[in-house]
Structures are given as C-alpha cells and as structure tokens.
Amino acid sequence: MNILAPVRRDRVLAELPQCLRKEAALHVRKDFHPRVTCACQEHRTGTVGFKISKVIVVGDLSVGKTCLINRFCKDTFDKNYKATIGVDFEMERFEVLGIPFSLQLWDTAGQERFKCIASTYYRGAQAIIIVFNLNAVASLEHTKQWLADALKENDPSNVLLFLTPAQYALMEKDALKVAQEIKAEYWAVSSLTGENVREFFFRVAALTFEANVLAELEKSGARRIGDVVSIDSDDSNLYLTASKKKPACCR
Ligand SMILES: Nc1nc2c(ncn2[C@@H]2O[C@H](COP(=O)(O)OP(=O)(O)OP(=O)(O)O)[C@@H](O)[C@H]2O)c(=O)[nH]1
Numbered sequence: 001m002n003i004l005a006p007v008r009r010d011r012v013l014a015e016l017p018q019c020l021r022k023e024a025a026l027h028v029r030k031d032f033h034p035r036v037t038c039a040c041q042e043h044r045t046g047t048v049g050f051k052i053s054k055v056i057v058v059g060d061l062s063v064g065k066t067c068l069i070n071r072f073c074k075d076t077f078d079k080n081y082k083a084t085i086g087v088d089f090e091m092e093r094f095e096v097l098g099i100p101f102s103l104q105l106w107d108t109a110g111q112e113r114f115k116c117i118a119s120t121y122y123r124g125a126q127a128i129i130i131v132f133n134l135n136a137v138a139s140l141e142h143t144k145q146w147l148a149d150a151l152k153e154n155d156p157s158n159v160l161l162f163l164t165p166a167q168y169a170l171m172e173k174d175a176l177k178v179a180q181e182i183k184a185e186y187w188a189v190s191s192l193t194g195e196n197v198r199e200f201f202f203r204v205a206a207l208t209f210e211a212n213v214l215a216e217l218e219k220s221g222a223r224r225i226g227d228v229v230s231i232d233s234d235d236s237n238l239y240l241t242a243s244k245k246k247p248a249c250c251r
Contacts, residue, residue: 006093007095007100008093011092011095012095013094013095013096013097013205013209015031016031016032016206017202019185019203020185020187020188020196020200020203021186023180024163024179024186025186026161026183026207027207032097032206032210033214035213035214036097036210036217037097039213039216040096040099040213041097043099044217044220045099045213046219046220047216048101048209048212048213048216049099049100049101051102052091052102052103052104053101053102053103053104053126053212054103054104054106054125054127055103055105055106055126055128055204055208056106056121056122056127056128057105057107057108057129057131058108058110058118058130058131058146058149058150059110059130059131059146060133060136061110061111061112062110063133063136063166064131065084065107065108065110065166066088067166067191067192068129068164068189068191068197069105069107071191072105072197072198072201073090073092077192083109083110083111084108084111084114085109085114085117086109086117086118087106087109087121088106089105089106089107090105091103091104091105092104092201092205094205094209096205096206096209101205101208103204103205106121106125108121119153122150122152122153122154123154124154125153125154126211126212127159127160127161127162127204127208128154128159128161129162129164130143130147130161131164131165132164132166132175133166134165134171134172137171140165140171140174140175140178143163144178144182147184158211160204160208160211161184162185162186162187163175163178163184163186164186164188164200165188165189166190172188175188185207187200187203
C-alpha cells in the first residue's frame with residue numbers, strides 16, 4: 001500500500017535548477033552529476049526513492065522561517081507574526097529525474113526560550129537553511145552561531161548549507177560574504193511576493209537528491225568485492241567512486 005501522497009505535477013524536476021549567485025553557490029554545474037543522471041536512467045538509485053530527507057530551517061526569531069516554508073508548501077503569506085513553539089514540519093514530495101524524492105522541512109523556533117526544544121530536532125539533517133533578515137544586522141551576525149548549533153548534531157561533511165534572507169533590503173554584500181565564509185549557497189527570497197521561493201526549494205531538493213544518489217552509488221560501489229575505489233574531485237565536492245567498467249554516460 002502506498003501511504004505517501006502522489007507527486008504534484010508542479011514538483012517534477014527534469015533538470016538541475018541553477019544557483020542564484022555564482023559567487024556563493026554549492027556548485028555551478030549546469031547539469032546533475034553524470035553519475036546521478038546515469039543511475040536515474042538505469043533505475044540504480046537504491047533506496048533514495050523510499051527515503052525521506054530532513055531539512056532544518058533555523059535562524060533568529062521573526063526572521064521569516066515559517067513564512068518561507070508556508071509560501072512554498074501552501075502558497076500563503078501571513079503578515080501577522082505568530083512565534084513557532086518548538087518545531088513544526090511540512091512534507092514535500094518531488095520527482096527528480098523520474099525518481100520520487102521526499103523532503104521533510106522542519107520549521108524551528110527562533111525564540112531563545114524554545115530553542116532547547118527545537119535543537120533536539122536538528123539531528124539527521126541533510127540540509128540546513130539558515131534564514132536571516134536583511135533589515136536586521138544582528139540576525140546576519142547570528143547565522144554562524146545557528147550553524148554551529150546545528151552542526152553539533154550533524155556531520156559537517158554531510159550537510160548542504162543555504163543562507164537565505166527572507167526579506168529584501170540592503171546589506172546583500174555582507175550577506176554574500178558570510179555565505180562564502182560558511183560555504184553556504186546564497187538565496188535572496190521574498191515570502192511576501194513569492195520571488196525566488198520555488199526556485200530556492202527546487203534547488204534544495206535537487207542538490208539533496210544528488211547527494212543522496214551519490215552516497216547510494218558510493219555504498220553499492222564500495223560493497224562490490226574487487227572494485228577499485230578512487231576519489232574524484234568535481235568542483236568543490238569530493239565523490240567516492242568505484243572504477244569498475246561503467247557505461248559511457250557514467251564515466
Ligand atoms: N515584508 C516581508 N515580511 C516578511 C517576510 N517573511 C516574513 N515576514 C514577516 O516577518 C514576521 C515573522 O515571520 P515568521 O515567518 O513568523 O518568523 P519566524 O522566523 O518563523 O519566527 P519564529 O517562529 O519566532 O522563529 C511576520 O510578521 C511576517 O509577516 C517577507 O518576505 N517580506
């Protein structure tokens with residue numbers, strides 16, 4: 001029995017969504033990694049289609065975390081502030097290169113008194129979205145602390161980072177600098193108008209999917225006895241690959 005809702009037609013990704021700013025991007029490749037494309041074509045993505053990947057959204061109070069998630073998942077915007085108490089989450093189902101892929105988007109509380117509840121949900125994140133408000137200088141300064149707290153519960157080499165001002169204003173230069181320092185991909189979005197919100201979450205889904213498929217290939221490759229395992233460097237990412245005979249598209 002399939003208990004998951006079917007993938008909505010507007011959640012289908014046939015191509016890799018591009019980054020917003022090349023100077024602060026996780027990678028700038030035009031297409032998915034060739035091994036990922038090849039694995040999807042051959043339906044060699046293992047458990048990726050059945051897994052649910054966790055994405056946590058952190059940042060100061062009232063910077064717009066809930067609004068960002070609600071704009072993408074429900075296409076709504078509420079101008080009245082209601083503090084998140086502890087955590088909340090939304091499920092989003094995608095289809096990436098023909099493979100189903102699910103993201104669980106965790107909205108966490110920014111208020112100090114709820115932070116200890118929220119932080120117990122940080123573990124197991126595959127992507128971290130740090131939201132700040134371009135109108136509030138302190139919220140940008142606090143991004144590094146939010147990152148440090150989130151990384152205490154996660155393996156830093158295994159998470160994708162995104163830095164997102166939820167409201168347009170000044171200070172973009174400073175924000176880009178911080179994104180580069182913490183190696184996060186920068187996305188300016190507006191939950192009020194919806195600008196870049198869909199593009200942003202598609203990019204999060206695509207890069208998380210790509211990382212999952214590569215990890216799955218690495219696992220199955222490493223399991224095969226006799227395979228020669230080598231390290232490939234591709235842009236800023238390292239991929240562990242088994243160098244056994246592969247179809248041309250996988251090389
Ligand atoms: N103009 C504008 N206002 C926004 C935007 N995003 C959020 N807001 C406003 O900012 C306030 C806080 O938004 P929330 O999404 O509730 O903030 P939060 O980060 O989830 O807050 P906590 O739950 O306390 O951590 C609300 O009054 C929103 O209407 C935006 O893109 N533009």
